[in-house]
């Protein structure tokens with residue numbers, strides 16, 4: 001496994017939840033990873049499973065390899081998170097988990113959802129930006145190394161969102177909105193944009209007018225790679241409002 005930089009362990013759930021990942025398996029995984037020259041290990045977890053004991057053990061087994069823990073906060077607004085995204089945890093749970101990560105020397109990656117069902121375009125942009133601001137301010141107070149992963153919503157088959165989409169009651173965010181959020185978050189802290197929706201049929205993922213989709217997507221990919229905000233300066237299209 002030499003030559004591998006970063007290992008992302010996505011288990012579609014909580015890596016620190018004993019019921020999903022038995023403690024002995026978790027220990028084994030971290031122990032194995034700790035013996036390779038990795039630049040970073042990333043796991044995801046709901047906040048309530050992020051305890052000092054579990055994170056400390058992971059850090060100990062990983063040795064010098066930095067550990068990042070991803071949390072799907074989605075929105076800093078308890079009402080939006082509960083009503084539209086149904087995450088089932090509140091800001092105080094997120095803040096407790098952040099404090100644990102800070103105390104144990106881990107890093108944090110926070111997922112922010114752009115345009116959940118129930119939010120109009122401009123409200124969605126504002127919510128994503130204010131969520132980023134909240135996250136970076138909290139991280140700053142805690143001295144916690146933090147990245148934000150902006151996740152623009154796409155319409156996956158077989159979901160309640162698809163029903164709304166097919167009924168004409170929902171459209172994914174405009175690609176210009178994605179650019180707008182990235183521009184506003186850039187000066188606050190490290191931001192990456194999730195572009196995993198590619199391959200879906202048009203209109204199920206964030207789009208422009210059709211003419212500009214390609215150049216905006218490419219600019220977002222370039223931004224992820226270079227973190228150069230000036231990439232967006234030369235972008236334009238008649239559809240941009």
Ligand SMILES: [Zn+2]
Pocket residue numbers: 208209210211212213237238239240
């Ligand atoms: Zn356009």
